[in-house]
Amino acid sequence: MGIQIRNLTKRFGDTAVIENMNLDIAPGEMVALLGPSGCGKSTTLFAVSGIHRVDDGQILISSRDVTHAPPQQRNVGVTFQSYALYPHMTVEQNIGFPLKVRGETAAEVRRKVAEIAELVRIDDLLQRKPAALSGGQQQRVSLARAIVRRPDVLLMDEPLANLDANLRIEMRTEIRRIQQESGITAILVTHDQVEAMSMCDRIALMQHGRVVQVDTAVQMYNNPTHAFVAGFLGNPPISFLDGALDTQRFVHESAQVALALDAMPDGGRRKVRVGLRPEHVELKSAGANHAIVSFIEHQGREILYDLKLSSGDVVRTIQSAKGDLKLGEAVRWHVAPEHVLVFDEKGDRLHVA
Numbered sequence: 001m002g003i004q005i006r007n008l009t010k011r012f013g014d015t016a017v018i019e020n021m022n023l024d025i026a027p028g029e030m031v032a033l034l035g036p037s038g039c040g041k042s043t044t045l046f047a048v049s050g051i052h053r054v055d056d057g058q059i060l061i062s063s064r065d066v067t068h069a070p071p072q073q074r075n076v077g078v079t080f081q082s083y084a085l086y087p088h089m090t091v092e093q094n095i096g097f098p099l100k101v102r103g104e105t106a107a108e109v110r111r112k113v114a115e116i117a118e119l120v121r122i123d124d125l126l127q128r129k130p131a132a133l134s135g136g137q138q139q140r141v142s143l144a145r146a147i148v149r150r151p152d153v154l155l156m157d158e159p160l161a162n163l164d165a166n167l168r169i170e171m172r173t174e175i176r177r178i179q180q181e182s183g184i185t186a187i188l189v190t191h192d193q194v195e196a197m198s199m200c201d202r203i204a205l206m207q208h209g210r211v212v213q214v215d216t217a218v219q220m221y222n223n224p225t226h227a228f229v230a231g232f233l234g235n236p237p238i239s240f241l242d243g244a245l246d247t248q249r250f251v252h253e254s255a256q257v258a259l260a261l262d263a264m265p266d267g268g269r270r271k272v273r274v275g276l277r278p279e280h281v282e283l284k285s286a287g288a289n290h291a292i293v294s295f296i297e298h299q300g301r302e303i304l305y306d307l308k309l310s311s312g313d314v315v316r317t318i319q320s321a322k323g324d325l326k327l328g329e330a331v332r333w334h335v336a337p338e339h340v341l342v343f344d345e346k347g348d349r350l351h352v353a
């Protein structure tokens with residue numbers, strides 16, 4: 001009951017929006033398509049649902065080749081950021097509509113709607129019209145309608161985009177619960193890393209129509225295969241410094257960091273970029289590197305400091321709110337070798353492990 005995307009290419013005119021994309025989603029798994037605006041997330045979802053014709057490659061749902069099948073033959077449930085509920089129908093009629101179209105009996109429709117309404121926790125709202133529902137309730141109805149036919153896969157395009165901050169958090173948990181309880185294979189399109197990390201089993205991070213890395217959130221955060229991944233995940237974001245390798249050290253115009261052995265490519269001096277996560281940048285009176293505090297942001301439990309190097313580069317550090325550094329203060333900093341991420345000039349991760 002999984003999804004396989006094999007060598008998928010989708011062009012609009014001469015422009016390839018998806019290029020040779022591969023992605024395997026296991027039965028019952030929920031995968032996020034994450035990436036910046038325009039990277040091809042929605043186009044991928046439309047290709048899987050059958051709304052878009054593809055130019056090359058294959059799409060398999062539950063081991064069935066659906067590449068050229070029309071949407072209604074793919075058995076997919078879809079929900080978008082605009083819930084697209086029928087305003088003149090009650091919640092019960094909205095959810096039951098796909099079953100009615102399929103010709104199921106009134107009694108069957110009522111039974112299935114009741115069952116799904118209980119799963120998505122809207123059983124007390126069945127007689128209301130969409131206008132009398134909150135955004136979160138409308139999203140639940142939309143989800144219920146998408147899964148009432150028991151589709152093989154659930155496709156969600158930014159389902160939380162129209163909700164306020166608190167409702168988003170609540171619905172993150174709810175969508176995950178509903179997906180797990182129903183055991184449905186799901187794809188979630190989002191540009192929000194927190195949504196992707198908190199809701200999904202794995203993340204496929206996309207850039208310019210390609211999947212750069214597919215991994216669990218933890219693995220992707222700790223072990224990015226590319227500088228783009230390291231830069232995209234993490235808030236506050238990672239800092240990058242460009243410099244060169246010199247026998248087990250990274251040397252920058254105004255900083256030096258020792259590297260773990262497994263971060264070292266085979267010998268020779270070469271240009272590299274290192275990534276330093278804010279939580280790994282320690283302030284130490286004996287730290288090897290000098291900097292000036294150039295920006296302070298109080299975040300409640302923690303404080304974010306920008307440390308400006310003499311080269312003008314900035315390294316971020318996050319410290320407990322007990323700290324009392326002043327703007328313009330001179331500090332020394334340090335990063336333990338095992339935390340330094342090293343990338344080559346093209347952005348590919350360098351390590352032998």
Ligand SMILES: Nc1ncnc2c1ncn2[C@@H]1O[C@H](COP(=O)(O)OP(=O)(O)OP(=O)(O)O)[C@@H](O)[C@H]1O
Nearest residue numbers: 012017035036037038039040041042043044190191
């Ligand atoms: N019907 C279309 N005709 C031409 N170009 C299109 C069409 N639909 C999408 N594109 C282009 O394809 C690229 C990918 O679009 P897509 O909507 O898949 O991106 P996305 O990652 O979902 O972005 P967002 O997060 O902004 O929704 C964009 O450059 C977009 O302009």
